[in-house]
Amino acid sequence: MGDVDMAKKIPLRMCVGCQEMKPKKELVRIVRTPEEKFEIDPTGKKSGRGAYICPTGECLQKAIKGKRLEKAFKQPISQEIYDALQRNLELRHDTKSL
Template sequence: MEKKKPMRRCVGCGESREKSMLIRVIRDTDGEIHLDSTGRANGRGAYVCRDIKCLEKAIKKKGLERSLKVSVPEDTLEQLKKELDVNG
């Protein structure tokens, strides 16, 4: 029997996808927000598709803020966009 793959919902487009297809954005214990490339870092996480449009949608709909339970500063959002461009 094949092992079941974990599914997560993108906070931008709202589609459920395999966890490996998404990028995790976390708020760590210091309250800082950044991309979690390993998917295993400690902290509160939200998942976004590997697409800049989904990240922008998540920002516009405040999906990231809702999931991370904190308001996300503008410069942090710009940093996330740059990191997504590099990684995605």
């Protein structure tokens, strides 16, 4: 067995904004919990239906414009959810640039 066989596979997920496959760890997971609440899931382990998005405002705008979160969750998404996502992405961006 070579080292290539032993390499761990990196899980990929598609961003609902740019529609590109990226490593799961680079994306932000949005989850609809069994209680029908939408939350940002920093651990990626919360129970519920998930969708992934790049941590950029650009991808969020594409997702909003194309109603891609609605399609992923098969239900309408309130403006409050989008606002919370925008705030979370801004906070993530601010902390990464420090």
